[in-house]
Amino acid sequence: MRDAYHEELDSIGEGLVEMARLVGSAIGRATTAILDSDLKLAESVIAGDERVDELQHELEARAIALLARQQPVATDLRIVVTSLRMSADLERSGDLAQHVAKLARLRFPERAIPHDLHATILEMGQLAQRLMAKAAEVIITKDVDLALQLEQDDDAMDLLHRTLFQHLLDDRWKHGIETAVDVTLLGRYYERFADHAVSVANRVVYLVTGEHADEIQAAPQVEGA
Amino acid sequence: MRDAYHEELDSIGEGLVEMARLVGSAIGRATTAILDSDLKLAESVIAGDERVDELQHELEARAIALLARQQPVATDLRIVVTSLRMSADLERSGDLAQHVAKLARLRFPERAIPHDLHATILEMGQLAQRLMAKAAEVIITKDVDLALQLEQDDDAMDLLHRTLFQHLLDDRWKHGIETAVDVTLLGRYYERFADHAVSVANRVVYLVTGEHADEIQAAPQVEGA
Numbered sequence: 001m002r003d004a005y006h007e008e009l010d011s012i013g014e015g016l017v018e019m020a021r022l023v024g025s026a027i028g029r030a031t032t033a034i035l036d037s038d039l040k041l042a043e044s045v046i047a048g049d050e051r052v053d054e055l056q057h058e059l060e061a062r063a064i065a066l067l068a069r070q071q072p073v074a075t076d077l078r079i080v081v082t083s084l085r086m087s088a089d090l091e092r093s094g095d096l097a098q099h100v101a102k103l104a105r106l107r108f109p110e111r112a113i114p115h116d117l118h119a120t121i122l123e124m125g126q127l128a129q130r131l132m133a134k135a136a137e138v139i140i141t142k143d144v145d146l147a148l149q150l151e152q153d154d155d156a157m158d159l160l161h162r163t164l165f166q167h168l169l170d171d172r173w174k175h176g177i178e179t180a181v182d183v184t185l186l187g188r189y190y191e192r193f194a195d196h197a198v199s200v201a202n203r204v205v206y207l208v209t210g211e212h213a214d215e216i217q218a219a220p221q222v223e224g225a
Numbered sequence: 226m227r228d229a230y231h232e233e234l235d236s237i238g239e240g241l242v243e244m245a246r247l248v249g250s251a252i253g254r255a256t257t258a259i260l261d262s263d264l265k266l267a268e269s270v271i272a273g274d275e276r277v278d279e280l281q282h283e284l285e286a287r288a289i290a291l292l293a294r295q296q297p298v299a300t301d302l303r304i305v306v307t308s309l310r311m312s313a314d315l316e317r318s319g320d321l322a323q324h325v326a327k328l329a330r331l332r333f334p335e336r337a338i339p340h341d342l343h344a345t346i347l348e349m350g351q352l353a354q355r356l357m358a359k360a361a362e363v364i365i366t367k368d369v370d371l372a373l374q375l376e377q378d379d380d381a382m383d384l385l386h387r388t389l390f391q392h393l394l395d396d397r398w399k400h401g402i403e404t405a406v407d408v409t410l411l412g413r414y415y416e417r418f419a420d421h422a423v424s425v426a427n428r429v430v431y432l433v434t435g436e437h438a439d440e441i442q443a444a445p446q447v448e449g450a
Contacts, residue, residue: 064303068298068299081285081289084306084309085309165406178394180409184410
């Protein structure tokens with residue numbers, strides 16, 4: 001039974017990686033859709049989220065079946081429970097990518113994003129996609145150092161988010177309230193997406209080290225950091 | 226062992242109810258804080274979220290201990306796994322109440338909410354608090370009919386959210402961009418808070434009936450609905 005058990009555990013891990021890849025791709029495509037006002041691309045992201053939800057249900061069913069059949073304890077039990085948490089993070093990330101795409105669709109054929117914010121939104125979208133790609137890699141490799149990098153990427157996301165707000169609150173803002181509302185929501189979607197990617201990576205850190213990511217990061221004193 | 230087991234299961238349920246009560250109170254107090262620009266009240270909500278996080282950690286540890294020691298199967302297993310999910314919903318709801326309070330603190334001594342939106346925000350805050358109170362009651366009573374009511378309350382929340390946007394996008398909006406940004410985020414926080422309360426109730430429905438809430442609601446044909 002031991003082999004079948006580890007096969008099942010592996011297949012849960014693979015499901016998580018597939019979810020991370022799907023939602024990483026989704027946020028990248030949603031960003032392109034909103035920057036280019038590409039309705040077709042937006043629709044494909046919106047429709048594609050169903051697959052992410054399906055994967056989550058499959059993964060949940062597999063995890064529960066594994067708990068019932070194999071009754072894991074200690075670390076193995078923690079892995080299964082943590083996988084459930086990660087799948088929830090990833091499912092929610094998919095929703096956020098879908099929100100970005102829905103905003104693109106809502107404003108089509110107009111562009112939701114004014115030209116002077118194009119670069120910032122592009123950066124937020126790219127960073128979100130990279131964060132999720134790294135989260136997928138962390139699930140595969142269980143590389144704690146890589147996982148800790150995500151916290152720094154998330155700081156970069158916070159900085160971009162602040163840049164966005166500075167633009168919004170600048171007296172020279174001339175794009176009106178509707179665009180301000182859109183940009184506010186969009187900023188929030190990217191920020192939350194990044195939080196979920198970090199959360200996935202941090203859960204791996206906790207499984208591997210038994211410590212929370214912030215405890216580990218607090219230890220080394222890096223100069224000029 | 227059977228009795229100890231059910232005691233443990235009950236204590237998880239009690240933990241969930243306590244979490245729901247704390248976050249329900251938090252959203253009510255955060256709403257008062259932002260409407261009255263009451264810094265002390267805002268601070269108390271912000272500090273109080275730590276207790277919610279602690280409760281979640283305790284609950285998670287208890288659930289994992291129960292899985293390891295008692296190795297429940299079938300319905301009992303689903304209850305434990307679902308409890309983990311509910312605790313995540315409630316923890317997140319606590320964060321959202323904290324976000325409302327932080328906005329109150331950020332704008333203090335100014336009022337974040339203009340007078341003409343006071344009534345709408347008050348209604349959203351009260352509705353959020355009622356939704357969470359009902360969610361707590363659903364956990365205790367496992368009353369499916371009550372759980373289904375939450376979907377209707379959530380529709381009312383969506384309506385309030387739309388009202389808020391109509392105000393924002395009205396040509397007569399005269400409160401500037403910063404307030405528009407604040408109100409946009411605030412609307413999002415209440416909407417997400419309500420979603421989590423509905424999610425908690427729906428998870429109970431699924432445990433009790435084996436059906437998803439939307440499948441059950443689709444069944445009866447109510448005239449004029």
